[in-house]
Every structure is written in C-alpha cells, then in structure tokens.
Amino acid sequence: MDRAVVVGLGRSGMGAAKLLHSQGLPVSVIERGDDPLVEERAEPLRQLGIEVVLGLPLLPESFDRWRGALDMVVISPGIAWDHPTLEALRHEGIQVLGEMAIAWRALTHIPWFGITGTNGKTTVTHLLSHVLQSAGLSAPMGGNMGISAAEMALQLRQPDAILPDWLVMELSSYQIEAATEITPRFGIWTTLTPDHLERHGTVDNYRAIKRGLLERSGLAIFNADDPDLRRHRNSWDRGFWVSADGPEPGGCPADLWIDDEGLVCDQGGPLFSANVLAMPGRHNRQNLLLVAAAARMIGLSGNQIASGLASFPGVPHRLERIGSRNGCSMFNDSKATNYAAAEVGLKAMDAPVVVLAGGQTKRGDADGWLKQLHAKACSVVLFGSGADELHTLIASSGYDGPLHRCPDLSHAVPVALDEADRLGAISLLLSPACASFDQYKDFEARGDHFRDLIQHTI
Structure with a gap:
C-alpha cells in the first residue's frame, strides 16, 4: 500500500499524521530534531502505530527508505513550498501537499x-x-x-x-x-x-x-x-x-x-x-x-x-486589554507581527502611548507605523533581537521621544511601566511589529508572557 510521509512534529504535522492513520493509510513522520522534548512529542504517535524517525533533515536522501512505496509527502506551513527537496519529490511524481489540503479532503x-x-x-x-x-x-x-x-x-x-x-x-x-x-x-x-x-x-x-x-x-x-x-x-x-x-x-x-x-x-x-x-x-x-x-x-x-x-469578548493577543495602573490602560497586541498590523494597533489607541516593540524583524514598509509613532507615542521601549535595527529605523525617522533598548520583555516591561508613570501615558501597548521567533515559539507565547509580567506588577 502507498505510504505518506509527514514532515515535522509540530501542531500541523501531528494532526496530519493522526488523520491519515485514521483513514487507514500507512504513515511515517520525519523530524530533524532528536532532543528529549522531540522524543516526548513522538511517543503518542508511536503508541498509535505511526512510525516516527528523528534526526532526519528535509533532504532527498531522507526519503530513501520508502522509495517505491512513497505516494504522498505532507508538509507544515513553516516549510517553504519551493524548498529544493520538495521540488525534487515533485519531479519524481510524488504528491506534495500541505496539512490543510488533507484536512480539506476529509471535510x-x-x-x-x-x-x-x-x-x-x-x-x-x-x-x-x-x-x-x-x-x-x-x-x-x-x-x-x-x-x-x-x-x-x-x-x-x-x-x-x-x-x-x-x-x-x-x-x-x-x-x-x-x-x-x-x-x-x-x-x-x-x-x-x-x-x-x-x-x-x-x-x-x-x-x-x-x-x-x-x-x-x-x-x-x-x-x-x-x-x-x-x-x-x-x-x-x-x-x-x-x-x-x-x-x-x-x-x-x-x-x-x-x-x-x-x-x-x-x-x-x-x-x-x-x-x-x-x-x-x-x-x-x-x-x-x-x-x-x-x-x-x-x-x-x-x-x-x-x-x-x-456579546463578543475579544481576541487574545489582538488589542487585548489586560489591566490598568495609575490611569494607564495596558494592551496586549502581540498578534501585530508586522509594521502594518502594529500601525493599526497604534491607530486604535488613545494618546499618549508607551509602545513596546521588537523581536525578529521582517521586511515591509514601515512608513505608516513610524507616522503613528510620531503622532501618538510618548516613549518607545524596544526588545529582542531586532532592538538595534528598530532603534536605528525610529531614530533616523526623526522621532524625538525617549527610545530605550532592552534584551527581552522581562527587562522591557518595567522600563515601559516607569515611562508610563513618568510621562502620564493613557495607554501602554505591546505591539511588536516583528515576529516572535527570536525568543518565543509563537506570538501567543509572547503575549502570554507579557500578560503575566503585567498582572504580576499591577
């Protein structure tokens, strides 16, 4: 019987493997990692009878053991659609699909x-x-x-x-x-x-x-x-x-x-x-x-x-109001992972605003975001791997408010709270304008950390 190989032990990969297995298709999962945490994630699949092979990177030779029986390779969204290995598999006539495609077929x-x-x-x-x-x-x-x-x-x-x-x-x-x-x-x-x-x-x-x-x-x-x-x-x-x-x-x-x-x-x-x-x-x-x-x-x-x-309660991590202190409302906008989203978040705020931004920088047009910083931000606190790059970007735009750089959110939040008190800010906004992957597994983890830091302070 033809076999499917799922690439990766993330949320999408595990879901895809279990779904294909439930449909009676022989399934194997490959994962480049092999540390104890990855072993722990692999165990539930192995208990279902799904083969999991760790320490295999996404290379053509990683599929050699299934040559002749391999019909389908399923990838997670994090794998580039034009990855050279995927192109090679397609050239061999093997289906390459995203997890969403096999879900659609079942739904x-x-x-x-x-x-x-x-x-x-x-x-x-x-x-x-x-x-x-x-x-x-x-x-x-x-x-x-x-x-x-x-x-x-x-x-x-x-x-x-x-x-x-x-x-x-x-x-x-x-x-x-x-x-x-x-x-x-x-x-x-x-x-x-x-x-x-x-x-x-x-x-x-x-x-x-x-x-x-x-x-x-x-x-x-x-x-x-x-x-x-x-x-x-x-x-x-x-x-x-x-x-x-x-x-x-x-x-x-x-x-x-x-x-x-x-x-x-x-x-x-x-x-x-x-x-x-x-x-x-x-x-x-x-x-x-x-x-x-x-x-x-x-x-x-x-x-x-x-x-x-x-009756809608709002969306976590998207302009989520998480408390207030001394007349300043605190908002978690960790979902703002690019300049355009951060611009939208700032537009929705009452000024003056202390802005927390940073993380893994992304390509994009920052002009609209910078314009909002000039209009509304009384202070900007930067953190993470992109702090220096953002500092240069904001300073070169002519922003004349205080600019602070911190290694991470744990250091940045106290600075932002002090700035809010000192400057009489009405809003304090985490709206990073960056991806989270420099220090977090996803934007949700970043937002959860911010919420915890705020709620332990106010």
Missing part, C-alpha cells in the same frame, strides 16, 4: 468559510464563529490558529461526532499555496499589505496566492476600505464589498456599509448600530462588516448579528 462534506488577509483574519475568524454560534449554529473555528484543520477533521471522524453547520477556517498564505484544492462556500479577504516577502519574494506573488482562494470560493467578500483590494476591484467580475467609510468608498458602491450616524446599512436600509461591538478602532468596524455580510448571506437577521457582536 468537504461541511461548508467552509475561508478567511484570509494580511491583518484582521484572526479577529474575523473568532468574531464570525461567535456570531454564528450565538445564533444557535454550530460553527467551530480553526486552521491557522487554535485547533489545526487536520485535528478538527480527526475529531469529526469519531463515531459520536455531531457534524457542525459550518467550519470557520483561518487560512494563511503558507497554507493556501500548499492546498490549492480548497474551495470554500464563502471566502473573506480582510486586508493586503506587504508581508512574508522573505518567503514569497514579491507582493504580487503574495497577493496571487490569496487571490486564488477567493477565486475558488462560491462567493467572495472584500473589505472595500483596504487600498490594495480597492485598487484591484475592477479585476473582479463578482464579489460583495463592505465599507466603514460609507456607501461609496473611493467612488465605488458598497454592498454593506456604516453610515454617518454609525448604523450598519445595506440596500434595504439600516440594520443595527456599529457601536454594539466593544472593540476599539476603525479596523474593527471593517471586521464587523465582513462578519455581518457573511452572516446575512446564510440567513441571520440584523438582530441576531447585533446580539452576537455585542
């Missing part, structure tokens, strides 16, 4: 919302799942955050599983490019700004990957306020457009919008007040509209949508 009988975008997709995913479930529908979320799609598929294969009405799936560009067969019932595109260029090379490549998902969707929903999406609007012959800027953003008609009185409206008239959502910022009004559009399309009333929005 095609359930309709999907596929949500993508540079920023906003996590909030929209959480918010849409919450609104649907508050209206009595079963609509679990997963994919790029929370439970992996393969783990979700595995759970839904259990004999006692009750099939949900919808799946609300967040999809990153890494996942989309490795799963081009995904065809959601509805696709939602939140924003497009330069990101992951170290992986995709150009903005055009990055845009094309996300566009593919929307082209394959039964109906595509777009944020008409995003400059890049609006610039390419005429290239779409269908789609549903929403705007927080009124009925004609950029001179083009919106299908759902917020009017001058703060009411969400469609062609039939007002539906509910946008103020039902407690989350701050214009960008969250755009997120609200994307969710409302999707919910309306499957039959929810304005009252049902408004009720769900009003």
Whole structure:
C-alpha cells in the first residue's frame, strides 16, 4: 500500500499524521530534531502505530527508505513550498501537499468559510464563529490558529461526532499555496499589505496566492476600505464589498456599509448600530462588516448579528486589554507581527502611548507605523533581537521621544511601566511589529508572557 510521509512534529504535522492513520493509510513522520522534548512529542504517535524517525533533515536522501512505496509527502506551513527537496519529490511524481489540503479532503462534506488577509483574519475568524454560534449554529473555528484543520477533521471522524453547520477556517498564505484544492462556500479577504516577502519574494506573488482562494470560493467578500483590494476591484467580475467609510468608498458602491450616524446599512436600509461591538478602532468596524455580510448571506437577521457582536469578548493577543495602573490602560497586541498590523494597533489607541516593540524583524514598509509613532507615542521601549535595527529605523525617522533598548520583555516591561508613570501615558501597548521567533515559539507565547509580567506588577 502507498505510504505518506509527514514532515515535522509540530501542531500541523501531528494532526496530519493522526488523520491519515485514521483513514487507514500507512504513515511515517520525519523530524530533524532528536532532543528529549522531540522524543516526548513522538511517543503518542508511536503508541498509535505511526512510525516516527528523528534526526532526519528535509533532504532527498531522507526519503530513501520508502522509495517505491512513497505516494504522498505532507508538509507544515513553516516549510517553504519551493524548498529544493520538495521540488525534487515533485519531479519524481510524488504528491506534495500541505496539512490543510488533507484536512480539506476529509471535510468537504461541511461548508467552509475561508478567511484570509494580511491583518484582521484572526479577529474575523473568532468574531464570525461567535456570531454564528450565538445564533444557535454550530460553527467551530480553526486552521491557522487554535485547533489545526487536520485535528478538527480527526475529531469529526469519531463515531459520536455531531457534524457542525459550518467550519470557520483561518487560512494563511503558507497554507493556501500548499492546498490549492480548497474551495470554500464563502471566502473573506480582510486586508493586503506587504508581508512574508522573505518567503514569497514579491507582493504580487503574495497577493496571487490569496487571490486564488477567493477565486475558488462560491462567493467572495472584500473589505472595500483596504487600498490594495480597492485598487484591484475592477479585476473582479463578482464579489460583495463592505465599507466603514460609507456607501461609496473611493467612488465605488458598497454592498454593506456604516453610515454617518454609525448604523450598519445595506440596500434595504439600516440594520443595527456599529457601536454594539466593544472593540476599539476603525479596523474593527471593517471586521464587523465582513462578519455581518457573511452572516446575512446564510440567513441571520440584523438582530441576531447585533446580539452576537455585542456579546463578543475579544481576541487574545489582538488589542487585548489586560489591566490598568495609575490611569494607564495596558494592551496586549502581540498578534501585530508586522509594521502594518502594529500601525493599526497604534491607530486604535488613545494618546499618549508607551509602545513596546521588537523581536525578529521582517521586511515591509514601515512608513505608516513610524507616522503613528510620531503622532501618538510618548516613549518607545524596544526588545529582542531586532532592538538595534528598530532603534536605528525610529531614530533616523526623526522621532524625538525617549527610545530605550532592552534584551527581552522581562527587562522591557518595567522600563515601559516607569515611562508610563513618568510621562502620564493613557495607554501602554505591546505591539511588536516583528515576529516572535527570536525568543518565543509563537506570538501567543509572547503575549502570554507579557500578560503575566503585567498582572504580576499591577
């Protein structure tokens, strides 16, 4: 029988291995690491009868032991789609798939919302799942955050599983490019700004990957306020457009919008007040509209949508208010892993703001973020491997507020708190503008550490 080899023992890899094994396919897992922690992760798979081989890097010869029986190689989103070894495997006629592709094959009988975008997709995913479930529908979320799609598929294969009405799936560009067969019932595109260029090379490549998902969707929903999406609007012959800027953003008609009185409206008239959502910022009004559009399309009333929005508790690590001290509110925006996301977070803050930024720097246009720092930040505290680079960037922009450099968050938080007290800041914001991988396994771990540091102080 043909064999599948899964590369990596991360969340996606473990989910993929268990799902394929449950379908009766012989599965092996390779992992380049071989330390005790990796051994510990391998043990549950071995107990299921899944072969796990440690200490094998992603090289063509690592697959020699399965030559002749190897049919499929499954990769995690962290592995570049154009990795030379993957190209060699394709040349041999071996299928190379992302974990999301095998999950899709197992879940095609359930309709999907596929949500993508540079920023906003996590909030929209959480918010849409919450609104649907508050209206009595079963609509679990997963994919790029929370439970992996393969783990979700595995759970839904259990004999006692009750099939949900919808799946609300967040999809990153890494996942989309490795799963081009995904065809959601509805696709939602939140924003497009330069990101992951170290992986995709150009903005055009990055845009094309996300566009593919929307082209394959039964109906595509777009944020008409995003400059890049609006610039390419005429290239779409269908789609549903929403705007927080009124009925004609950029001179083009919106299908759902917020009017001058703060009411969400469609062609039939007002539906509910946008103020039902407690989350701050214009960008969250755009997120609200994307969710409302999707919910309306499957039959929810304005009252049902408004009720769900009003009860939404917020998204961890995205402008998450975690406390206050001496009149200064503390916000965890660890999800802001690029300049554009950090710019959005700063725009939503009341000034003056003490900003914590740093981590593993990424390519991208920092001009908008720097403009917000000039407008709102009374002090900036930098940390992690990118602190020196960011210090040079901010100082060269002419920022004249205090700039501090610290080795890590543990040192940076006390400095930021002292600055907030000294300068009378209204807000203290962790919005890193960088990836977390210099010191953390992911942005969630970074945000959790920040929350712990703050809550042990205030």
